[in-house]
Amino acid sequence: MRPMSTTSSKTPLSHIRNFSIVAHIDHGKSTLADRLIQSTGGLAEREMSEQVLDSMDIERERGITIKAQTVRLHYKANDGETYVLNLIDTPGHVDFAYEVSRSLSACEGSLLVVDASQGVEAQTLANVYQAIDNNHELVTVLNKIDLPAAEPERIKEQIEEVIGIDASEAVLISAKTGLGIPDVLEAIVTKLPAPKSEGGDTAPLKALLVDSWYDAYLGVMVLVRIIDGTLKKGMTIRMMGTDAKYTIERVGVLTPKMVAMDALGPGEIGFITASIKEVADTRVGDTITEDKRPTAKALPGFKPAQPVVFCGLFPVDAADFEDLRSAMGKLRLNDASFSFEMESSAALGFGFRCGFLGLLHLEIIQERLEREFDLDLIATAPSVVYKLFMTDGSERELHNPADMPDVVKIAEIHEPWIRATILTPDDYLGGILKLCQDRRGIQIELTYVGTRAMLTYDLPLNEVVFDFYDRLKSISKGYASFDYQITDHKEGNLVKMSILVNGEPVDALSMMVHRMAAEKRGREMCEKLKELIPKHMFKIPIQAAIGGNVIARETISALRKDVTAKCYGGDATRKRKLLEKQKAGKKRMRQFGKVEIPQEAFIAALKMGDE
Ligand SMILES: Nc1nc2c(ncn2[C@@H]2O[C@H](COP(=O)(O)OP(=O)(O)OP(=O)(O)O)[C@@H](O)[C@H]2O)c(=O)[nH]1
Numbered sequence: 001m002r003p004m005s006t007t008s009s010k011t012p013l014s015h016i017r018n019f020s021i022v023a024h025i026d027h028g029k030s031t032l033a034d035r036l037i038q039s040t041g042g043l044a045e046r047e048m049s050e051q052v053l054d055s056m057d058i059e060r061e062r063g064i065t066i067k068a069q070t071v072r073l074h075y076k077a078n079d080g081e082t083y084v085l086n087l088i089d090t091p092g093h094v095d096f097a098y099e100v101s102r103s104l105s106a107c108e109g110s111l112l113v114v115d116a117s118q119g120v121e122a123q124t125l126a127n128v129y130q131a132i133d134n135n136h137e138l139v140t141v142l143n144k145i146d147l148p149a150a151e152p153e154r155i156k157e158q159i160e161e162v163i164g165i166d167a168s169e170a171v172l173i174s175a176k177t178g179l180g181i182p183d184v185l186e187a188i189v190t191k192l193p194a195p196k197s198e199g200g201d202t203a204p205l206k207a208l209l210v211d212s213w214y215d216a217y218l219g220v221m222v223l224v225r226i227i228d229g230t231l232k233k234g235m236t237i238r239m240m241g242t243d244a245k246y247t248i249e250r251v252g253v254l255t256p257k258m259v260a261m262d263a264l265g266p267g268e269i270g271f272i273t274a275s276i277k278e279v280a281d282t283r284v285g286d287t288i289t290e291d292k293r294p295t296a297k298a299l300p301g302f303k304p305a306q307p308v309v310f311c312g313l314f315p316v317d318a319a320d321f322e323d324l325r326s327a328m329g330k331l332r333l334n335d336a337s338f339s340f341e342m343e344s345s346a347a348l349g350f351g352f353r354c355g356f357l358g359l360l361h362l363e364i365i366q367e368r369l370e371r372e373f374d375l376d377l378i379a380t381a382p383s384v385v386y387k388l389f390m391t392d393g394s395e396r397e398l399h400n401p402a403d404m405p406d407v408v409k410i411a412e413i414h415e416p417w418i419r420a421t422i423l424t425p426d427d428y429l430g431g432i433l434k435l436c437q438d439r440r441g442i443q444i445e446l447t448y449v450g451t452r453a454m455l456t457y458d459l460p461l462n463e464v465v466f467d468f469y470d471r472l473k474s475i476s477k478g479y480a481s482f483d484y485q486i487t488d489h490k491e492g493n494l495v496k497m498s499i500l501v502n503g504e505p506v507d508a509l510s511m512m513v514h515r516m517a518a519e520k521r522g523r524e525m526c527e528k529l530k531e532l533i534p535k536h537m538f539k540i541p542i543q544a545a546i547g548g549n550v551i552a553r554e555t556i557s558a559l560r561k562d563v564t565a566k567c568y569g570g571d572a573t574r575k576r577k578l579l580e581k582q583k584a585g586k587k588r589m590r591q592f593g594k595v596e597i598p599q600e601a602f603i604a605a606l607k608m609g610d611e
Pocket residue numbers: 023024025026027028029030031032054063064065091092093143144145146147173174175176177
């Protein structure tokens with residue numbers, strides 16, 4: 001067990017500030033958070049790993065923040081008083097918008113961080129609107145003013161014009177050099193409001209369950225924000241949503257090291273542990289109260305995060321199935337928004353149908369399974385959740401194209417739509433408009449902010465889950481930013497397209513497509529597979545079909561020579577190397593009837609590539 005120092009005494013409300021940092025990815029949120037921790041002495045210099053808040057390896061590697069965390073800082077302000085500043089970290093990527101929202105609900109204010117050289121981006125807007133929706137006071141911070149390209153005055157105007165907030169008192173900083181950090185701390189104290197509590201510290205306990213995660217030493221840890229009353233060690237609490245009761249074992253705060261406390265009072269943010277078995281037993285947004293003296297009214301709570309993208313994950317080697325199950329179980333311990341259930345596929349054998357918050361979430365989970373658990377996986381085409389209205393009046397959800405019922409029994413298929421916001425330098429506008437149009441987009445608005453265009457489009461999520469984001473980035477050379485929200489389900493003319501290799505359907509490659517796009521997509525898929533599937537000793541037809549109708553076809557010609565023939569039998573080392581390479585390649589191949597398909601073929605085939 002980690003050593004924990006103990007501190008007592010509750011902080012008066014007037015001396016607490018709870019805040020988040022909202023920003024577009026890469027605008028410097030984590031760097032600023034580290035600076036704030038460092039300059040308030042939360043950690044000694046030598047303890048600062050490069051980025052304290054982004055603790056998981058993958059987060060660090062990809063430079064994005066996934067799991068919301070919190071830090072309690074002590075700051076001696078210019079008025080001579082010492083304040084407790086609770087910083088709740090929020091994830092910056094669109095897939096985790098839901099986590100952003102719930103982290104924000106635990107605070108009264110936000111620092112709006114904007115890169116002074118880049119200006120407002122799509123996620124700046126999405127995140128700042130969420131903060132405003134949560135009634136947050138805002139402190140605008142312009143970061144990276146050390147860069148020669150920084151234009152703080154222009155960006156201030158842009159913020160006023162685009163977001164519609166006063167930016168005249170924006171704090172100019174460089175999180176990298178540390179310039180302006182004291183001004184940020186002072187602004188937090190003077191401009192952000194102190195928390196309020198109607199009942200005070202003697203009222204019945206009312207606390208918000210902000211987040212929960214699994215700690216290898218302490219088990220399930222729950223992050224709470226106290227609204228009214230006092231939460232103490234040893235107290236029996238009740239989760240009002242699930243009616244589960246627990247006795248609190250530990251109360252503490254994160255500085256970011258864990259520090260044990262005797263109690264937490266109104267306005268405070270801290271963690272508890274209480275022999276909770278699984279993260280899934282804690283419902284984020286739930287109200288925590290004292291069992292014997294409950295609060296009269298629960299907090300409004302949140303809707304649970306719903307997975308919006310599904311795909312199958314299968315082990316390349318069938319013997320890894322149990323390892324995959326156990327690895328997924330471990331990941332789920334810490335990520336209740338990731339779901340999985342067993343699935344069997346004629347072509348891929350046993351695997352799991354998994355649900356994710358979005359494509360990035362999918363990629364992160366797949367990467368963690370492969371890297372941390374050393375598993376080789378095949379992922380099937382990502383699919384959104386379709387609503388099927390059947391001719392008998394019933395309704396069902398379709399998570400997997402392979403489960404598509406007989407079309408004569410379906411009256412209507414509805415698909416999810418999103419509203420997307422895209423910001424781009426106007427040079428790339430033409431290409432982006434074409435991309436949106438090709439993906440069945442409906443333009444809602446096009447406005448200009450200086451030389452940058454701000455586009456609003458309604459798009460079917462099905463057209464976005466494949467590679468929309470990659471395409472957008474490549475068209476705009478990385479300059480366009482993107483954010484979306486799911487709006488509703490609408491009827492679509494959708495069909496299931498199957499892919500047949502050598503006459504055998506490869507269920508992992510079947511997908512739902514719009515009828516108008518089916519032929520083009522089918523042709524592309526066949527052409528791609530033709531390039532990707534190695535030649536065999538016989539001819540291999542590749543077909544795309546809707547129902548019984550073949551809509552596209554390619555043929556892989558038969559192989560004539562043996563792989564090693566080129567070596568002229570002379571160079572034994574080279575020959576052996578070639579065979580070894582082939583053997584290693586085999587591991588990542590799947591057998592379909594008589595045909596072997598390399599894993600890369602799946603991945604590549606699933607990217608639509610309409611360059
Ligand atoms: N020149 C300069 N670079 C900075 C400054 N602040 C941050 N950076 C750099 O900008 C990049 C992104 O910074 P992060 O702090 O990781 O950005 P972030 O907003 O936390 O990104 P996510 O974690 O993905 O949300 C890093 O390479 C930082 O070193 C600054 O003030 N000046």
